Amino acid sequence: MACYILQLAGLSLGGIGMVGTVAVTIMPQWRVSAFIGSNIVVFENLLEGLWMNCMRHANFRMQCKIYDSQLALPPDLQASRGLMCAASVLSFLAFMIAILGMKCVICTGNNVKRFFLLMAGIMFILAGIVVLIPVSWVAHVTIKDFYNPIVNTAQKRELGEALYIGWTTAAVLVAAGLIFCCVSCCKEKGNHYRYSIPSYHTTPKSHHSGRKSPSVYSKSQYV
Template identity: 55%
Template structure:
């Protein structure tokens, strides 16, 4: 019952992490214009994302434009695109696979070991998705902080951390928690429920190599001699093959 509740909690955390990763991938607020100076009146803001650039002026709606060429993008942005797409695919597949292994579902009947194995595989995929989200978000944050303190750049070229980066970090935390619940809970139940027989090697333990079969000599057993049964005859006979407790006729004549 406890494992079933933890599995549902892990499923909810994974779903929240998947939604956060999808939102972070689509949002253009990865790099935000840094306003440095004494003038507090802001007329224009610029946002840079994975797929487009956006501009927003005072009292005007946001206008966005997609990137014209993928090869013209910096390396960190190209890697971030691929890793975020991989994260979405892995977390989505892990979420679907975990539905097959939940104890409250009847997809796999009467086989708890297979259910646990399915959940461990789903948890591993979710952990990989967490890593795929964490790498581009942290890499982009490192580049932004490095360029912000670069004295060779102008103030107009400096950028700040956008909302999409914070959402990505939170989403990776949710994915990490969901994957850990799927993996750790099922590994503990596997060790608890499985019955394993361990053979201890004591000092008296010896291994005997297999011996080849040797041809055995045939031995002839002695056959018992047939015993003759006394036969009935009309003629009297003095030879008897068995002892009788009654006196015979010849013995009575001899006694007389």
């Protein structure tokens, strides 16, 4: 029972991590405008993501535009695109393999289920690491440019919401992977019952009486 509860917990965390990975990939809030100074009135906010940049106005209206050229993007955003797409696919495959290894699925044997859970755990951990790399890379570049005196004030950016969600998602994926790796080594001991097939024995005819002896019913139960 404890192993089944851990399986449900790992599957729930893995599902949350998978959804979070896809959400972080498509969110435009990787970098946001940095407003430096106390006398600045904010009328619009610039958001930069992996696939588009958006302009959020003071009336909460947002306009987005897809990047015209991929090669014109900074190296960190170019690499983040591929890594986040790979993490999305990896987390999805890990989630589907974890479902096949669940205790409630009866299409496979116990040894195969443990193998599926182990593979799902490893893939979830790899997906968490793959998510952590681009998120931390973009955060490092953003912070470095923010404190760089050479960079113009209008070009300075701050960390967006997608980066914080990405760090949380990476932690959730790694936690799900560790749970599945532990569950794959778990063996529950329960009561196993085995019933033998009922047998009916008939004694041969008696030469003296000429009548059959009554049938004897035997059933054995092994606990």
